[in-house]
Amino acid sequence: MKNAKSILLAAAALGLSSVANGQTAKNVVLVHGAFADGSGWRGVYDELTSRGFRVSIVQNPLTSFDDDVVATKRVLARQDGPTILVGHSYGGSVITQAGGDPKVVGLVYVAAFAPEVGQSTLDQYAEVAPPPNFVPEESADGFATLNRDKFKAGFAGDASNDVAAFLRDSQVPIAMAALKAKVTFAAWKTKPSWAVVATQDGAIDPRLLRSTARRIGAVTTEVKGSHVVFLTQPKAVADVIEQAAMKAQAATR
Template sequence: MEIRNVVLVHGAFADGSGWRGVHDRLTARGFRVTIVQNPLTSLADDVAATTRVLDRQDGPVILVGHSWGGTVITEAGVHPKVAGLVYVSALAPDAGETTAQQYEGFAPTPDFVIDVGADGFGFLDPELFKAGFAADTTDADAAFLRDSQVPVDMSVFGTALTNAAWRTRPSWAVIATEDRAFDQAMLRHMAKRIGATVTEVPGSHALFITQAAVVAEIIAEAAAGSVR
């Protein structure tokens, strides 16, 4: 069956509006695109938000996650409608692992600094936001992303996964070569472990915005490569 449905899942500190460029390119090619709005309050809550959208699809789906969204699609991607997974500079834990474990043994990211409040929710440091998250955006776009960021309950990174959808679904990975949120070696390690078809592209952690054309193309390739 031809795959025409795409579900996009954003990461921490962002919302779904950053997918606009990917959405517009894919809908212009005839795809039906739906964007999840994660509450970022727990892994279970974000998986529930994603599952709610998957339930509404009318056929097989390519499920796409950016950053923390990769953890979400790894857990939610066992949904029967999911035919393939696309990781956009995204995390990809295994079942039984936490997101935090993916960082162990890799270099720190000094420009990606999280300020954690007394309530356990984290925001990215505003002074370092552009350098750490959106270095290849304009100053105006980086400022808007900084000022509209969505805090994440930091406990999500210590929550172990129950599922690893990449074990039963074909996977693709788009890696930004100037991503300062993750060590490049970490991104490559995760992509290799899950057996993803990898595309590397110049860009910051905000590549889902700044490299929307490449991301949309890989999603289209995943749809063609996951026909079932």
């Protein structure tokens, strides 16, 4: 598997773009993470659709890991050809499990987890602990939301106060069981991968993001931004997705 992945990534690194052959992957599926919904992708959506991509956004129920994987597969089933699958934060765990779909020709991890088989999202914090302002609070029913007072610093540090307040007050609770669920398949082992490291991430330490990107062999781009870098730096994130679309299909042919 490692040799196959190395060949794919080497091809991508050489810049083997399928653009010249008219075979760039034109479908993009965006998968949000915990404590959020798909609306945060609007800036990336606008960037990509203006560049000619067909973009679909998954709305994860966040009720269980299996539910979120099924929601992602449901959107993948509607795609009409080669697709780039993008995950933010916990969404990286989801695309790791769901990315084996044959339509998926590349994976993009945006400030995201990328578990090994047998790992959960939370297991990855064993390598580098979460920053101090990232404070999930679990309720009696097993769902968690982020601490109100530390929300901006831990989740959306480079967003305006108004935007951060809206994200805080509209956050979607996630079942803690979803964060503890182990992945049984790792798509990054056979699919070329890209990673965006948010250098001011207050939810996943940038050291962990860098280590994760190295472990999965991802082509890595560092972007100055918080954990919601996709929302605050949509052009930079869209640029990485476009790069993946240009190179991934050629690398997997």
